[in-house]
Amino acid sequence: MEKNHTYEDLCSNNFAKKAIVFQIIDLYGNFSNVCAVFALPNSNMFSFIMDKVREIDQKWSVHEKFCIIGSVTDGEFEPATVENFLNNNNERKQWTHCEGYIHILKRLRNPLIDSSHAISMMGLIYLTSKYDNLNRKLRRSDLIVKDEMNVESCLNLIKEDVLQALQTIRSNLKEEFHDILPSVPNFFNNFVLSDSKNIHKSGITDFIMKDIDIANLNKMTEKQLNEYFKKITIFRHSPSKKNMLLLILCIIIYGILENSITPTKLDIISDQTLRGIVSIYRMLKRLWFHSWILPEFPSNDSIISHNENQSNNCFPFDNYENWSSQQNSTQDQTVDKNNNDDDVSDVGSDLSYDSVDSNITTISDELRAIEAGQKFFKLSDRPVEDQKKILTSAISSNGLELIFSLIQHKCNNFCIYDLCSILLKSHRIVVIEHLTDTQRLFSLPKKSCSKHYNRLNIKYNGLPRMPDNKLPTQETINREKVTQKIQSLNHREKSVSLRSNSSVVIRTSVDLIVETTDFKVRSLTDFYADNLSNNSTIEFPQFIRPRRKIEKSVVELTNISNEMVLNGVREDQAISRLVAELPKKAIIIAHNSPFDKDAIFKAYMYWRQKKLLQYNFKENRLIFEDSLGIIKQKLLEKLENYKLGTIFKTLFDRDIVDQHRAKSDVIALKQILQHPRILGNDVINSVKRYLSEITIKATLLKILLFGSHLCHSWKVQH
DNA sequence: TACTTTGATTCGTGACTACA
DNA sequence: TGTAGTCACGAATCAAAGTA
Numbered sequence: 001m002e003k004n005h006t007y008e009d010l011c012s013n014n015f016a017k018k019a020i021v022f023q024i025i026d027l028y029g030n031f032s033n034v035c036a037v038f039a040l041p042n043s044n045m046f047s048f049i050m051d052k053v054r055e056i057d058q059k060w061s062v063h064e065k066f067c068i069i070g071s072v073t074d075g076e077f078e079p080a081t082v083e084n085f086l087n088n089n090n091e092r093k094q095w096t097h098c099e100g101y102i103h104i105l106k107r108l109r110n111p112l113i114d115s116s117h118a119i120s121m122m123g124l125i126y127l128t129s130k131y132d133n134l135n136r137k138l139r140r141s142d143l144i145v146k147d148e149m150n151v152e153s154c155l156n157l158i159k160e161d162v163l164q165a166l167q168t169i170r171s172n173l174k175e176e177f178h179d180i181l182p183s184v185p186n187f188f189n190n191f192v193l194s195d196s197k198n199i200h201k202s203g204i205t206d207f208i209m210k211d212i213d214i215a216n217l218n219k220m221t222e223k224q225l226n227e228y229f230k231k232i233t234i235f236r237h238s239p240s241k242k243n244m245l246l247l248i249l250c251i252i253i254y255g256i257l258e259n260s261i262t263p264t265k266l267d268i269i270s271d272q273t274l275r276g277i278v279s280i281y282r283m284l285k286r287l288w289f290h291s292w293i294l295p296e297f298p299s300n301d302s303i304i305s306h307n308e309n310q311s312n313n314c315f316p317f318d319n320y321e322n323w324s325s326q327q328n329s330t331q332d333q334t335v336d337k338n339n340n341d342d343d344v345s346d347v348g349s350d351l352s353y354d355s356v357d358s359n360i361t362t363i364s365d366e367l368r369a370i371e372a373g374q375k376f377f378k379l380s381d382r383p384v385e386d387q388k389k390i391l392t393s394a395i396s397s398n399g400l401e402l403i404f405s406l407i408q409h410k411c412n413n414f415c416i417y418d419l420c421s422i423l424l425k426s427h428r429i430v431v432i433e434h435l436t437d438t439q440r441l442f443s444l445p446k447k448s449c450s451k452h453y454n455r456l457n458i459k460y461n462g463l464p465r466m467p468d469n470k471l472p473t474q475e476t477i478n479r480e481k482v483t484q485k486i487q488s489l490n491h492r493e494k495s496v497s498l499r500s501n502s503s504v505v506i507r508t509s510v511d512l513i514v515e516t517t518d519f520k521v522r523s524l525t526d527f528y529a530d531n532l533s534n535n536s537t538i539e540f541p542q543f544i545r546p547r548r549k550i551e552k553s554v555v556e557l558t559n560i561s562n563e564m565v566l567n568g569v570r571e572d573q574a575i576s577r578l579v580a581e582l583p584k585k586a587i588i589i590a591h592n593s594p595f596d597k598d599a600i601f602k603a604y605m606y607w608r609q610k611k612l613l614q615y616n617f618k619e620n621r622l623i624f625e626d627s628l629g630i631i632k633q634k635l636l637e638k639l640e641n642y643k644l645g646t647i648f649k650t651l652f653d654r655d656i657v658d659q660h661r662a663k664s665d666v667i668a669l670k671q672i673l674q675h676p677r678i679l680g681n682d683v684i685n686s687v688k689r690y691l692s693e694i695t696i697k698a699t700l701l702k703i704l705l706f707g708s709h710l711c712h713s714w715k716v717q718h
Numbered sequence: 719t720a721c722t723t724t725g726a727t728t729c730g731t732g733a734c735t736a737c738a
Numbered sequence: 739t740g741t742a743g744t745c746a747c748g749a750a751t752c753a754a755a756g757t758a
Contacts, residue, residue, distance in 0.1 A: 516738050519739050525738085551739080554738050594742050595737040628736060629743075643736070660738080 508533045508586040511673070513665040514596045515558055518551040522599040524574060525550060525558075525565050528662035530670060531583065538581050539663060543568035547606065558660035572607040579604070579615040591644045591669055593624040627669055634678045644668060651675045 508531060515526035523546035529538040543560065545568040555561050578600065582588075590596040607613050632642055639646055648656050648668050652675075658664040672678065 514738085519738060519741080522738075522740085551738080553739085557738065560738095590737090592735090592737040592742085595740095598741070599738085626736090626743080632744090641735075 508583040509589060510583065510586050511589045511666050511670050512538075512596060513590060513662045513669065514599045515560060515660060515662050516554075516599045517546045517548055518554055521548050522595075522602050523547045524571055524599060524603050525560055525568075526662040527574060527578065528666045529578075529582065530666050531586075532589075532670070538578065540569050540574060540577075544571055544574045545569060547571050547603075560660070571603055572610070572612040575600075575603050575607050576612075576614045579613065579617055588624045589627050589630075589669070589673070590624065591627045591665070593626040593628075597624040627673065631672065631678060636677050644672075647672055651677060 510529050510531050512527070512529035514524055516522040516524055524544045525546050526543055527538070527540060531537065543565040545565050550560060550562050550565065588597070601617075604613070604617060608616065628642055631647055635647070637650070639650055644665060645656055645659055648654075648671070651672060656664055656668040659668070
């Protein structure tokens with residue numbers, strides 16, 4: 001027998017290319033011992049598989065009742081090939097290949113919910129065999145894996161706390177699962193998934209099929225690849241009749257929906273997420289009708305206190321009205337607080353809108369409305385085709401996956417079970433009809449919402465910002481006027497930024513760098529700014545004394561130690577001077593400028609709260625532009641990375657002297673920006689022109705989206 | 719004609735990468 | 739260690755093109 005490969009072997013880039021999972025299932029159906037191995041090496045795949053099969057055989061051979069019934073993958077290779085191989089080698093007479101359950105569920109979701117068939121395990125199998133998409137032409141994505149989310153979802157499902165929680169569920173409604181539940185951990189203990197990074201980085205699968213020209217795949221363009229794949233057809237088998245994974249998933253969902261856990265406040269969830277929940281609910285309701293899994297919708301008298309640890313057979317949907325009203329008042333306070341802020345947060349930020357809460361509802365309300373037929377549809381009232389259409393659009397994307405991904409994004413160290421209980425008990429939902437792209441204001445928020453909200457130019461205050469009735473329609477946009485306006489701006493060659501509601505003409509460019517204590521607090525230790533328009537500078541004779549200690553790693557990186565800054569200028573004084581001396585309207589250029597901007601404003605806000613600042617930023621209109629982006633776009637050659645040091649070295653063939661000192665870095669950046677290989681000699685005008693281009697483009701986009709009323713807020717100064 | 723397939727578009731995502 | 743920006747891509751959707 002060949003060498004036994006380790007997990008690490010299999011994950012290494014030059015070895016494992018795909019995951020393959022064997023299920024070994026007890027023939028008597030006890031499911032008490034399930035073993036899974038994996039890995040699809042890029043060479044001699046089948047001999048490897050057979051090694052593993054033999055290994056498993058040896059391990060379990062004492063139990064005659066065990067046999068290997070097949071494999072589970074995400075569908076990359078032709079199962080018949082495996083089957084033929086096994087049969088030809090007289091190793092196995094029967095082999096069932098199926099896709100991983102996540103993939104199955106993905107494909108099954110809509111048919112499952114839409115189906116008029118009774119839903120049972122057999123029903124599922126029937127559906128999978130009928131579903132056309134299981135037999136289709138090969139797609140490029142079948143070969144090039146982009147399945148991190150799926151892998152992550154699997155990993156979330158096998159968390160121990162999920163399984164432990166599941167075992168605590170007892171109900172006479174699901175007697176038939178009680179024999180299975182205790183064995184679930186055994187199953188998962190032996191279930192190995194390949195590491196997503198290694199799968200991801202493996203690139204094109206070393207596909208063992210005679211008619212695929214593997215050697216040339218890497219050389220093909222995307223277009224050629226697509227053409228090539230069109231010629232190849234793959235066929236997939238239906239899932240195993242004893243698809244444990246699917247079964248367990250359903251058990252998990254059942255557990256999620258049945259049990260209650262102390263509510264915890266989470267952020268609002270989106271329409272997409274709601275639809276995910278609804279899709280699960282619908283699925284379960286159907287399953288319930290067919291006595292397979294038996295959730296119940298709560299009656300009015302089943303209201304329970306969310307402080308009590310309940311374990312009954314009702315959905316605890318009704319117990320958070322109080323919570324909801326409490327949150328309303330809390331929310332209002334938060335909004336007020338935000339509104340009282342001065343306009344520092346507007347500097348460099350985008351448009352903001354009033355919040356609206358007229359369409360806030362709860363999961364409970366939503367589900368009741370669905371139950372009552374007020375939402376979506378009533379089965380009996382509409383023709384089948386209508387039902388299908390409505391359901392498909394209502395469920396929208398990634399219903400189930402959304403729930404899984406919520407775990408990752410919303411909760412650290414959370415299991416699905418906890419999470420969904422909380423979702424059901426303590427969420428408010430902002431329902432935004434999933435209709436058009438312009439109306440879709442936000443979607444699944446991450447644990448930290450700021451990224452998503454910033455992306456979508458939404459000022460986060462806990463609620464969506466644009467009421468539907470205020471959203472301009474396409475008809476309200478006077479394209480001609482907009483075009484004329486932009487042309488006139490271009491003609492004047494002004495650098496106009498519309499990043500805040502009132503636009504400004506920027507006549508000054510400043511190149512600045514800050515050094516800070518760490519990534520989190522970002523207290524200043526060193527500052528230097530060079531006004532590129534008049535060659536004046538802002539610098540301090542010593543370091544700045546930060547409001548916290550410099551982290552060890554930062555000391556090592558910058559060679560600025562805590563001793564060195566001890567006698568420096570106080571940070572509040574430094575900030576006061578910055579505010580006073582920085583131009584009121586300027587383009588600030590810095591390398592990875594969000595960092596510098598954040599550090600300055602963090603310090604500003606800190607000392608403003610302490611009331612130790614003589615000046616404030618209220619009148620300033622500072623637009624931070626990132627030299628990183630400019631250089632990346634304008635540099636003639638591609639670099640391995642775009643760190644300041646790397647760029648400098650590339651252009652000048654030497655290191656920056658005293659790198660990580662603010663003055664040195666600013667001078668270096670200035671030299672870089674003036675280098676002919678990037679922009680030409682006239683850095684200020686070039687940058688201005690560049691900025692002008694991108695802000696105009698961004699502005700046009702916004703106007704097209706939000707309507708011509710923006711034109712009125714343009715106050716171009718001459 | 720009735721259907722299936724294809725292409726374009728948009729959103730949301732993870733990975734990656736800058737900064738101290 | 740936190741944050742924000744870019745990139746590529748999957749899924750959903752719809753309309754146009756293709757096909758029996």
